[in-house]
Amino acid sequence: MPVLSANHAVINALSILPTFSETLxxxxxxxLGAVIITGLAALLALVSVYLERKVSAHMQDRxxxxxxxxxIPILKNIxxxxxxxLADAFKLLLKEDIVPAAADKKLHLLAPFIVFAATLAAFAxxxxxxxxxxxxxxxGVFYLIAISSFVVVGIILAGWASNNKWSLxxxxxxxxxxxxxxxxxxxxxxxxxxxxxSLNLGEIVEFQEGGIHRWLIWRFFPFNLLAxxxxxxxSLAELNxxxxxxxxxxxxxxxxxxxxxxxxxxxxxxxxxxxxxxxVGVIISTLFLGGWSSPFGSFLNxxxxxxxxxxxxxxxxxxxxxxxxxxxxxxxxxQLMYTSWKVLTPFAFVSMLGVxxxxxxxx
Amino acid sequence: MSVGLNHxxxxxxxxxxxxxxxxxxxxxAVTVLMGIELILNAANINFVAFSRYTDTDMDGQVFAIFxxxxxxxxxxxxxxxxxxxxxxxxxxxLDEADSxxx
Amino acid sequence: MQDIMFYMFAALTIASAGVMVFSRSVIYSAVGLLFTFFxxxxxxxxxxxxxxxxxxxxxxxxxxxxxxxxGVMLSQRxxxxxxxxxxxxxxxxxxVAVGVLFILFRVIxxxxxxxxxxxxxxxxxAKLGTLLMTDYLIPFEIVSVLLLxxxxxxxxxxxxx
Numbered sequence: 001m002p003v004l005s006a007n008h009a010v011i012n013a014l015s016i017l018p019t020f021s022e023t024l025x026x027x028x029x030x031x032l033g034a035v036i037i038t039g040l041a042a043l044l045a046l047v048s049v050y051l052e053r054k055v056s057a058h059m060q061d062r063x064x065x066x067x068x069x070x071x072i073p074i075l076k077n078i079x080x081x082x083x084x085x086l087a088d089a090f091k092l093l094l095k096e097d098i099v100p101a102a103a104d105k106k107l108h109l110l111a112p113f114i115v116f117a118a119t120l121a122a123f124a125x126x127x128x129x130x131x132x133x134x135x136x137x138x139x140g141v142f143y144l145i146a147i148s149s150f151v152v153v154g155i156i157l158a159g160w161a162s163n164n165k166w167s168l169x170x171x172x173x174x175x176x177x178x179x180x181x182x183x184x185x186x187x188x189x190x191x192x193x194x195x196x197x198s199l200n201l202g203e204i205v206e207f208q209e210g211g212i213h214r215w216l217i218w219r220f221f222p223f224n225l226l227a228x229x230x231x232x233x234x235s236l237a238e239l240n241x242x243x244x245x246x247x248x249x250x251x252x253x254x255x256x257x258x259x260x261x262x263x264x265x266x267x268x269x270x271x272x273x274x275x276x277x278x279x280v281g282v283i284i285s286t287l288f289l290g291g292w293s294s295p296f297g298s299f300l301n302x303x304x305x306x307x308x309x310x311x312x313x314x315x316x317x318x319x320x321x322x323x324x325x326x327x328x329x330x331x332x333x334x335q336l337m338y339t340s341w342k343v344l345t346p347f348a349f350v351s352m353l354g355v356x357x358x359x360x361x362x363x
Numbered sequence: 364m365s366v367g368l369n370h371x372x373x374x375x376x377x378x379x380x381x382x383x384x385x386x387x388x389x390x391x392a393v394t395v396l397m398g399i400e401l402i403l404n405a406a407n408i409n410f411v412a413f414s415r416y417t418d419t420d421m422d423g424q425v426f427a428i429f430x431x432x433x434x435x436x437x438x439x440x441x442x443x444x445x446x447x448x449x450x451x452x453x454x455x456x457l458d459e460a461d462s463x464x465x
Numbered sequence: 466m467q468d469i470m471f472y473m474f475a476a477l478t479i480a481s482a483g484v485m486v487f488s489r490s491v492i493y494s495a496v497g498l499l500f501t502f503f504x505x506x507x508x509x510x511x512x513x514x515x516x517x518x519x520x521x522x523x524x525x526x527x528x529x530x531x532x533x534x535x536g537v538m539l540s541q542r543x544x545x546x547x548x549x550x551x552x553x554x555x556x557x558x559x560x561v562a563v564g565v566l567f568i569l570f571r572v573i574x575x576x577x578x579x580x581x582x583x584x585x586x587x588x589x590x591a592k593l594g595t596l597l598m599t600d601y602l603i604p605f606e607i608v609s610v611l612l613l614x615x616x617x618x619x620x621x622x623x624x625x626x
Contacts, residue, residue: 023466107496114499138588142519149527153499156534160492172538179531199590366471368580369573374475374508376569378482378501380562385486387558390551393536394491397498400529401482404505407521415512418581421592425601427509427517428593431524432608436615438529442536443619449539458553 033134037123045274050085051315052274052322059326092270095263103260104161111158112261112268118150119272119279126282127201129292129306140201141193144283145186148238151276152178155257158269162260170256173246177336178238184344185234188227191348191355192216192287195224205291212295217288223354228288230348232317235280237340239273242325244336277321281314289313371412379405392445392455396438403434471511478504489552491537495530502526513586516593 053065065081075082099108125140127133137143152175159171193199195216196207208215217228237244240256248256258269285291290313292306300309331339378401385398407427414423449455478501485497502525509518597605 023469026466104492107492110496137515138590139515139519142516142523146519146523146527149523149531150499152531153526153534156531156538157492157496160534160538168538172535175531175535179527182527366468367582368578370471370475371508371512372573373570374478376566376573377479378505379569380566381479381482381486383565384558384562387561388552388555390553391491393533394494396536397485397494397533400498400525401485401501404501404525407517408505408508411509411512411514411517414514416578416580416582418579421589421596422600424514424517424589424593425596427514428520428597429601429604429608431517431520432612435524435528436612438532439619440615440622442532443621443623445536446539446623456551 033124034120037134038120041120041123041275041278042271044278045271046085046089048274048277048318049088049270050082051318052325053084054080055319055322056326059323089267092267093264097263097265098260100163100260102163104163107157107161108260109265111154111161112265112272114154114157115151116268116272118147118154119275121147121150122279123275125201126279127205127286127291128282128310129303130202130206131303132292132307133202136200136202139199141189141199141204141287144201145182145189149182151272158261159257162257164260167257167259170248170259173333174240174257177240177244177246177340180337180340181234181237181244181344184230184340184348185238187345187348187352188231188234189287191224191227191352194352194355194359195219201286201291205286205293208290209293209301211297212290215288215290215295220355220358223351223358224288226347227351227355228284230344230351231287232284232320233339234344235284236321236324237336239276239280239321241277241321243328243331245325245330246333246336277318278314280321281317282310284317285310285313368412368416371408371416375405375408375412378402378408390456390458392448392457392460393442395457396441396445400434400438403430406430467511470507474504474507474511478508492534495534495537498533499526499530502530513583514589516590 057063057065065084068081068083068087070076070083099105122144124135125133125137125143127136127140155174155178156171159167159169159174162168192204196204198204198207204216216224218224236242240246240248248258258266261269290309292310294301294305294309382398382401382405385401386395389395389398407430410423410427410430412423413419414421414427445455448460452459481497481500481504483497485494485501488494488497502521506518506521509515509521
């Protein structure tokens with residue numbers, strides 16, 4: 001009998017083995033995916049930071065970064081201060097990490113991680129091509145809206161943990177602003193969801209394939225165009241970007257919730273902000289501008305071009321964001337709330353009702 | 364032993380008891396509210412687990428959604444009450460709020 | 466794999482709920498609650514309830530937790546990092562809690578549940594929508610009226626004076 005049970009034990013152990021190696025490969029794949037997404041997000045954020053400097057320079061007739069360069073022969077000829085962002089990144093990484101004496105050390109450390117992790121988690125569902133969706137969730141759009149709410153919590157914690165009145169004010173402003181603008185943004189996303197009948201980002205893009213005239217922005221004219229505009233304005237506010245950059249209004253509250261952050265932790269907020277910009281670019285292009293699908297129908301619609309189209313559309317959106325930032329002045333707090341509650345939210349509902357009635361009456 | 368219904372129920376029980384403990388012991392109204400949210404979450408885990416592990420189709424999940432929605436409504440009203448309390452008493456300790464007249 | 470995930474999320478949920486309950490700072494309690502909500506959302510995913518999981522994150526983290534944090538900050542003099550909450554009746558509470566836990570564990574382990582596990586992971590959104598619009602239409606409508614009432618009531622109560 002003991003022999004038998006020993007055999008049993010061996011067999012049991014053996015039967016576990018394949019599942020164990022399967023688990024290991026699964027975990028490896030997950031880690032690999034996470035690393036790729038992190039790298040991609042960081043890279044895109046760096047590119048966006050560089051773009052911001054150059055676009056702002058062109059908008060306002062400044063020079064922009066022109067000096068930072070290397071001695072490596074080919075790269076040297078690019079000029080235009082292309083290495084500026086790398087220099088920025090190294091500077092931030094090497095800087096002393098200053099934590100205010102009266103701050104809550106643990107939360108001060110935790111807050112940038114929450115913000116950064118939430119941004120990265122959102123990247124996991126972005127569709128870069130028909131077979132290039134890192135995680136093809138059934139509830140993709142809903143997931144995107146939900147995961148971005150972690151950012152709000154991270155910002156409040158950052159403001160509170162710094163133990164600085166400017167930080168706290170900036171954090172409260174930022175949270176109030178993001179929460180208020182989430183409503184028109186979500187309602188205009190609902191318009192898209194109603195039109196497509198799916199929360200899956202891949203299906204939303206497939207619905208729009210076949211050329212520029214099939215993009216959701218033109219459907220149910222003018223209701224979807226209205227929804228697109230509302231989502232665009234709301235996304236500006238959710239990113240805390242000008243003209244809605246009250247949370248970091250330098251003239252009033254220094255730098256808002258990240259006043260007391262320096263070095264690596266500041267870099268995380270900074271990267272998260274620019275990664276978020278790209279994220280919003282991809283979301284807008286997916287929801288309204290056909291995502292990965294080519295504007296010319298099946299022409300130029302193979303897999304590499306799908307990635308190309310996603311990037312072109314997203315960077316076009318980012319460019320408009322920058323354009324607005326460097327041309328418009330900052331609004332006041334009351335104007336901000338007026339925009340959200342008395343303009344965008346009612347019109348978002350008009351758009352939703354319009355699409356709903358259209359779908360019932362005409363289709 | 365692979366994870367089954369009981370594991371989820373045990374988890375929910377622990378969560379429920381932690382929430383109960385917070386509700387009984389805490390003086391601060393906001394922390395009491397947090398304890399209530401823990402209790403609601405524990406109930407929700409049970410709903411969803413039963414919906415997964417028994418013959419009912421999706422009813423548990425529908426109930427979970429109703430619970431989440433009503434929890435949101437409850438939190439909003441409760442926080443409004445807390446703010447009003449603070450306005451009147453300059454404190455949100457629940458045992459100081461013992462007056463019935465305004 | 467799923468078992469490991471379950472134990473990870475369960476540990477996260479209980480540990481952070483413990484932080485929430487036993488921490489003396491209100492803000493630390495809120496942070497504990499954040500991770501508890503996240504852990505519970507993970508548990509829902511393991512139970513093949515993807516829509517409920519995302520709704521959990523959206524409403525609890527994005528709505529209730531932010532409300533709670535605002536409540537904390539608006540209702541206390543934010544003069545320092547100290548935001549303590551006092552506790553009372555710890556011994557009776559501990560006795561009640563352990564007693565309830567014991568009863569619950571005993572009930573759960575003694576009961577013969579009619580287990581009929583489903584093993585597939587199917588999309589739930591469409592089914593949920595259909596259920597809400599058919600079998601659960603009246604609760605759905607009542608909840609929407611309740612939400613409207615709560616919204617107006619909360620705004621009314623929170624007004625100054």
